[in-house]
Amino acid sequence: MKNIICFFALSFAINFFGNAQLNNYKYMVVPKQFDAFKEMNQYQTSTLVKYLFTNNGYTTIYDDQLPEDLLNNGCLALKANLDDRSSLFATKVAIVLKDCNGVIVYTTQEGRSKIKEYKSAYAEAIRQAFKSFELLNYQYEPKEKEIEKPITVSFKNDVKSLNTEPIKSVSKTNQNKIAEATKEIQKNKPVVSEEQVKEVAMEKVVSSSVNTTSEILYAQPIEGGFQLVDSAPKIQYRLTETSVENVFLASHEDKNGVVLKKKDKWFFEYSDNGEKVLKELNIKF
Structure with missing residues (x-):
């Protein structure tokens, strides 16, 4: 019984602090080609990751379609990357989020699949990894400086x-x-x-x-x-x-x-x- 209580307490703490961290960011940036792949949107991984983030309430954009406020302040966003941990017998991935300084802010649970066909295997593994985000009740909370109306200067x-x-x-x-x-x-x-x-x-x-x-x-x-x-x-x-x-x-x-x-x-x-x-x-x- 004690172990069960500790498990739920730990899960609550992880979800609470993870949610608090992500709430400070306005955008999720998804690359059209993840570092682990040789081709753009290989196995439709970028399309799926962007769809899942959007479906979980995040304002999600591709890395070549940044809005003006993000171009002026890159720290409004987190960049998603696919950590491919696949082995010979299984496809294994985790979603890693980094801030504008390259610091890891959040890493999901590892998603796994034993499907032999790559496209289906990555889709199943990515969806499993995204269950971590389903537990987080994300809602963007801008910092005080960002709430104030910014002075727009065109150069x-x-x-x-x-x-x-x-x-x-x-x-x-x-x-x-x-x-x-x-x-x-x-x-x-x-x-x-x-x-x-x-x-x-x-x-x-x-x-x-x-x-x-x-x-x-x-x-x-x-x-x-x-x-x-x-x-x-x-x-x-x-x-x-x-x-x-x-x-x-x-x-x-x-x-x-x-x-x-x-x-x-x-x-x-x-x-x-x-x-x-x-x-x-x-x-x-």
């Missing part, structure tokens, strides 16, 4: 114009600074034209708005990009790769922007109350 045009276009518009605050800098330049330095004076003044104002830091940040590879940690170590930035070389979507505390390389220096560019801010970073890859 689409900024990425296209990096190092190729001058700044064409500035805030009213910077316009006043440019006017003051123009007067100062005209007093102390002869110039050829008024346009050249404004150009020099604008460069002076923009360069003064760049924040610099001497703190060394160490880049650690994670899935889809890097995380930048300080000497504590504490994660300060999360970088997601883009199609543009040396340009990353970045998140830092409550700020979203881009980290980019310009003239052998790294910068974090973001919007603060409608004004563009550049912060120089000391990154060691």
Whole structure:
């Protein structure tokens, strides 16, 4: 009797904490080709896993169809993988869930099948493994920061114009600074034209708005990009790769922007109350 009580207590604890862990994630990402296979959707494993997750109440997406909020914050999702433990006499699998840092968050029970035909065998084993999720009453519970309405900042045009276009518009605050800098330049330095004076003044104002830091940040590879940690170590930035070389979507505390390389220096560019801010970073890859 004592052993039975311990068994149910242990099962309850596993299900309770497993459920609490999974509730923090908005999406389940399923690869179209699992690591254990040589072909995409081999034996229709990806299709089945996605269907079963959706059927259990999870918002499930393929790894090449990520929504915008997940592209900006990869830690909203868990990535599913198929741990193939098959032997000569049986097909054996477990479903493993990893977070954005590659840390295993949850592993299901092992599903088994002795069917000789592979497609049917994997289907039976996967369905058995998914019984672990049927016991979890999943319901997405966003963290406090995620509940607040995020500030949406589009950097689409900024990425296209990096190092190729001058700044064409500035805030009213910077316009006043440019006017003051123009007067100062005209007093102390002869110039050829008024346009050249404004150009020099604008460069002076923009360069003064760049924040610099001497703190060394160490880049650690994670899935889809890097995380930048300080000497504590504490994660300060999360970088997601883009199609543009040396340009990353970045998140830092409550700020979203881009980290980019310009003239052998790294910068974090973001919007603060409608004004563009550049912060120089000391990154060691």
